[in-house]
Amino acid sequence: SIVDSQLRTGYHFQPLKNWINDPNAPMYYKGWYHLFYQYNPKGAVWGNIVWAHSVSRDLINWVSLKPAIEPSIKSDKYGCWSGSATMTLDGTPAIMYTGVNRPDVNYQVQNVAFPKNKSDPLLQEWDKPGHNPVIVPEGGINATQFRDPTTAWHADGHWRLLVGSVVTGGSRGVAYVYRSRDFRLWTRVRRPLHSAPTGMWECPDFYPVTADGRQHGLDTSVMANDKRPVKHVLKNSLDLRRYDYYTVGTYDREAERFVPDDPAGDEHHLRYDYGNFYASKTFYDPAKRRRILWGWANESDTAVDDVAKGWAGIQAIPRKVWLDPSGKQLVQWPIEEVESLRGKRPVSLKDRVVRPGEHVEVTGLQTAQADVEVSFEVPSLEGAEALDEALAYDAQKLCSVRGADVKGGVGPFGLWVLASAKLEERTAVFFRVFRAARGSNKPVVLMCTDPTKSSRNPNLYQPTFAGFVDTDITNGKISLRSLIDRSVVESFGAGGKTCILSRVYPSLAIGKNAHLYVFNNGKADIKVTQLTAWEMKKPLMNGA
Ligand code: DQQ
Structure with missing residues (x-):
């Protein structure tokens, strides 16, 4: 196998x-x-x-x-x-x-x-x-x-x-x-x-x-x-x-x-x-x-x-x-x-600005089996990309043509989870903000999981998954939670308004070799106002 x-x-x-x-x-x-x-x-x-x-x-x-x-x-x-x-x-x-x-x-x-x-x-x-x-x-x-x-x-x-x-x-x-x-x-x-x-x-x-x-x-x-x-x-x-x-x-x-x-x-x-x-x-x-x-x-x-x-x-x-x-x-x-499984010593980041093209590793804990909560703040929505009308209703397609590595305006920003030390492997969970469509003043927020780089192994089904998030981001704030569990990345955007579960099978980012990062591939700064990550204990699981 x-x-x-x-x-x-x-x-x-x-x-x-x-x-x-x-x-x-x-x-x-x-x-x-x-x-x-x-x-x-x-x-x-x-x-x-x-x-x-x-x-x-x-x-x-x-x-x-x-x-x-x-x-x-x-x-x-x-x-x-x-x-x-x-x-x-x-x-x-x-x-x-x-x-x-x-x-x-x-x-x-x-x-x-x-x-x-x-x-x-x-x-x-x-x-x-x-x-x-x-x-x-x-x-x-x-x-x-x-x-x-x-x-x-x-x-x-x-x-x-x-x-x-x-x-x-x-x-x-x-x-x-x-x-x-x-x-x-x-x-x-x-x-x-x-x-x-x-x-x-x-x-x-x-x-x-x-x-x-x-x-x-x-x-x-x-x-x-x-x-x-x-x-x-x-x-x-x-x-x-x-x-x-x-x-x-x-x-x-x-x-x-x-x-x-x-x-x-x-x-x-x-x-x-x-x-x-x-x-x-x-x-x-x-x-x-x-x-x-x-x-x-x-x-x-x-x-x-x-x-x-x-x-x-x-x-x-x-x-x-x-x-x-x-x-x-x-x-x-x-x-x-599920919070009863959180380890005693969470790691946190506070008020950390992540510049365009930058990524920040979250160190000090094992992250192959973890719970991560992040609050982001986007100082300005000025540079948000325009939304291609043809894709305005198709989140999935939008994310497949604008994956985690396609530079944007406001975002893509989010987490790289189950990442290898040199980032050959990583699963991106992120947001991308688009300018309000004509006739609306509400910026459009897309949430994606991009597993196309999650493993060097061939023969894996690695679809990008995406949904729009019906949230008002004009105050610049949005949150993300990811439950990471070795081959599962289960994420909740904006307090649970949009959810995405993805199965991934890294070949390097396994056990102690799994890393966690915050990344920003947009043109604007983003700020992590608060990130908390917990190692997750193993419960009794049917005798395993
Ligand atoms: N699984 C389907 C059901 C059916 C069951 C959905 C069979 O429609 O009853 O996954 O295993």
């Missing part, structure tokens, strides 16, 4: 070995956080899918239990695919998941499972009632593209959930609504909750967020009423693009429809993460009254490397999510528990 064993992540979730993908049915039950996930017990490539199961007190230290859901009945014989948990009215969790019940084609049905022993806080055994499957593709639904039931929400004596699909013979992604009183008999609502011309919708997620400007989360069944300003978020994982997109809008319960606030919302492409982050799912954490987002990050080395390493796939650090006070987008931030 060209991938060094020291590139295995230290504090991102992963099992001892083998392939993982989607997070499933995250929940909090009797003092324990549960995470189930798509897992191949037999190897480091996708296949033989079961639900692996881990538990934690703090979402950071994990203990692995035996798989919770494995093929055992007719309606899941060929795979136990993604699904979700719902806390039913008496506090018992119910899991709904997709079963594949034919070997030749991926014929998909939805099954239900309940805990065998409700008083076991670890929920180790799951029962599949004999009346499974409980939802089958009927009425013209595409049976091979019909999966990933959501957490159900409750109102007027009925549960409702969504199943992701694509219209038969077409390319409209849809979320069908099913209703039930008892998790046994489900009937489809005639019109889907929503649809858009995007191709198959995998792993839909649908939940309320408070629109009162605060950050607390809401239980999935909470509805808007006169006293409570609530918005709903609909997220879909687009199979064709491999990104998780969401829209903010209103849930009309009478009509069982979701209406995006922005009529162009379905085309506007807000993403949870502009990098490697897919098939995500949220849950409401009653212990800390917050909504938490889990997402899967695949490898970007080769399958041959994955087999040689013996593992593939991680989960991103769980993120708290809430609605931005503008109401236009979500904000995400690593759960506060």
